[in-house]
Amino acid sequence: MDEILLMLPGPTTVHPRVLNAMSQAVVNHRGAKYGEILTETSELMSDVFQTSNQSYLLTGSGTAAMEAAISNVVNSGEKILNVVGGKFGERFMKIANAHGITTEELAVEWGTAVTPEAIKAALDADEDIKAVSVVHNETSTGVAAPIEAIGKVMKDYDALYIVDTVSSLGGDYVDVDKFGIDVCITGSQKCIAAPPGMAAITLSDDAWAAADKVDSHTFYLDMQAAKKSGDKNPPQTPYTPSVSLTYAMNEALKMVMEEGLENRVARHHKAAKASVAASKALGLELFADEKVSSATVTAVKMPEGVTDAEFRGTTRDKYGVELAGGQDHLKGNIFRIGHMGNISYKELVQTFAAIGMTLKGLGAIEDAGAGVASITESYL
Ligand SMILES: *Cc1c(COP(=O)(O)O)cnc(C)c1O
Secondary structure (H helix, E strand, C coil), X not given: CCCCEECCCCCCCCCHHHHHHHCCCCCCCCCHHHHHHHHHHXXXXXXXXXXXXXXXXXXXXXXXXXHHHHHCCCCCCCEEEEEECCHHHHHHHHHHXXXXXXXXXXECCCCCCCCHHHHHHHHHHCCCEEXXXXXCEECCCCEECCHHHHHHHHCCCCCEEEEECCCCECCXXXXXXXXXXXXXXXXXXXXXXXXXXXXXXXXXXXXXXHHHHCCCCCCCCCHHHHHHHHCCCCCCCCCCCCHHHHXXXXXXXXXXXXXXXXXXXXXXXXXXXXHHHHHHHCCCCECCCHHXXXXXXXXXXXXXXXXXXXXXXXXXXXXXXXXXXXXHHHCCCEEEEECCCCCCHHHHHHHHHHHHHHHHHCCCCCCCCHHHHHHHHHHC
């Protein structure tokens, strides 16, 4: 099997339109042509973030944007509240620690979502908290946090609201301005369905004001440097950007807007619902609390007696479908189906056929086709 269907929570399958866009000639990144493409791509990025503020492209993976988000608006010695309910929440806290920022962990059981009330209580208990970090879609557990409701709570406090939408923007509902998000970040290789290697960030006026007072940011990810270069004529980035990935992001974001944000979010929610139903139809148990389960990735418990290596090895090598495993203590205990980007019933039929055949082959289930039958019902 030469073509493997990527059903990962990133990277996701890249459309030929985007791959073709990437093959355009590399131009001078300080010239007018790049300035035009950078401006257009940044504007498209703001459209997808749903913000009237400027967005910035960063050459680097999503983690670069996570580091930019924290290090530009919180000084070392200041305090941040990190919501930690999985791998990526934990990463925000590690980044803050690496910058000498005092961290307060709001621990959430993996597989469940933080509540706005818990954030309110933490802010009431400690007025020194300068910022709160929340991961919208905790990719490691398949949980979506209620970022709109949290935003309503945050409006009553001075603390900045930092949100990671790396695995949700372009797949689940994100409205940066409406939700009152001060710093929002995303990555190229998840729901936006461009190749990995680029990230984006947008900052509110309050976040820029905080950035003015921070003297400890990283050099490469200094947002004031990004702003200064972005304001030049023609607009630029401080250091050499990935010109090819800028083309890719430009085309991928155009595809997002052509489909329409609302349609795209609805399509992802439909895929999530169908994946949950099909998993259950196969007799599988979900890892995440269903009330808060993600629109873009479904985490499923590994059936008793089945190992991760034989399960995911077979779906990939025999049936051509690449699924994700669990991370940290969930390694071997769950598998994850990424249904982000350009996913519809076709990919889900193939995915659930692969899962069903693999599990039947391993003697874990009786009816190999129950998942596929469920998908067809969901999409009828
Ligand atoms: C993928 C992801 C990131 C960034 O990971 P990179 O590997 O650096 O691109 C950050 N946050 C979340 C929620 C993610 O899913």
